[in-house]
Amino acid sequence: MSRTSLARLAMPCAAAMIAGGCRTDTGSTPDPFADNLWTLSEREIRVGSADDPDYAFGPIVDLVPGPDGLLYTMHWGAGTIRRWAPDGTPAGTVGRKGEGPGEFETPLGMGFFGDSLWVWDMDAYRVSYFDLEGAFLGSVSPKVDIGGSMEESPPRPDRPLRDGTFIGVSPAWSDGIARGTLTETPYVHMDADGNRLARIWTRPRAPRDVFAILDDDGFGGSYSSQPFGDDVRASTADEGLLVLDRRAWIGEGEASVKLTKIGLDGDTLLTVAIPYNPVPLTAERYDSAVAAEVEDWRDRSGSLTADEADIREAMYRPDYLPAVRGFMQARDGTIWLRRFDPVESEDGELMIESWVLDAEGVALARAVTPVSVGMMVVSGDTVWGIEHDELGVQYIVRYRLNRDG
Secondary structure, three states: OOHHHHHOOEOOOOOOOOOOOOOEOOEOOOOOOOOOEEEEOOOOEEEOOOOOOOOOOOOOOEEEEOOOOOEEEEEOOOOEEEEEOOOOOEEEEEOEEOOOOOEEOOEEEEEEEOOEEEEEEOOOOEEEEEOOOOOEEEEEOOOOOOOOOOOOOOOEEEEEOOOOOEEEEOOOOHHHHHHOOOOEEEEEEEOOOOOEEEEEEEEEOOHHHOEEEEOOOOOOEEEEOOOOOOOOEEEEEOOEEEEEEOOOOOOOOOOEEEEEEEEOOOOEEEEEEEEOOOOEOOHHHHHHHHHHHHHHHHHHHOOOOOOHHHHHHHOOOOOEOOOEEEEEEOOOOOEEEEEOOOEEOOOOOEEEEEEEEOOOOOEEEEEEEEOOOEEEEEEOOEEEEEEEOOOOOEEEEEEEEEOOO
16 A cells, blocks of 8 residues: 555544544544554564465464664563574574573563563463573572462562562452452562562553453353453553553543553653544444354354353443554564554555654654554664464564554
8 A cells, every 4th residue: 555545544433533623512622643653564584484384373462673783572371582683594593492491481571681581480480581592591480379368369470670689469250350450469579589669650451451251159250352342451561551541431531541661660650641532332333243242152162152242241342442452562572552443545454553652752653554464663763563464474574663653
């Protein structure tokens, strides 16, 4: 699609307010992102294969550009990290599946402290370190307290920090959230011995945050995401947390999305509220989501184990759609808020719309990117992401970010 047609997106009211905006019974809210449009260039690199062992890989859970110019991709199923040269050719691996030194059971996150790669192993509760040649440097296994009840589980280490401490998070058990017995989960700053240095923030939990068909015995059930979920989200970083309050408008006061930066000591570093025009959740759209969930249950189980009444009872129904579906912190400090609904281009292609803010929460641009591109990293003008072919095979892709749209 050309950049000219991108600039002439056909915008439904459910997506954004460009060129006059959408109007609800609340009036029109000025759009601070309307004046600057960011788009992606034509694809520069596509890496992957369905059958070539040098280029075939399993699901990617993390993707990080290294200080050595290589791209690092994490594959939890294979228990390894692959490296790729700037032109997309293989450049070796780091670690392997196993329980020994330099091996991973379930790698779930990675990053760099200077020239050292750190890899967090979720099941082993261990962080391993490697140099830029892939050599194992050592590991730290922080103390983990797995005691307590489902409602009061102690925080467990979740992300290593440069100084040897960790950000810890209490488990969020779906059953407890759905039944209303688990109403909050704390994030803490902790040392390697499990001592709490500070409580950073407490994440609120509500039964509406989980789509749950509960068993009648008081414990257990089937759980998934709410189609119209608006739960509060958090993202960890070396300096603390970025918290996104995306609760749907309830019909009172100004409709806004709130971003908050919180330091490791629990102090609020920044709060910004982004106003928007709320869009009602229509009965037709809600009914369509219920019907889709009914079909999904049939597909999964082979026979319907939850009837339509059960699904309607389990599905959260806000009066208005959430404004934002999720968010991403870019390596350059910008913050990308993905709008809840896609937009449609003149030629019918579905596009993801994002609000982009700088590190201080100032509106920078409205970005429009293809739905087919699962963006994972924005580093300057380089965008790395994941695409799938018609068979579901993953490919690593690179695009250039056009900031002068």
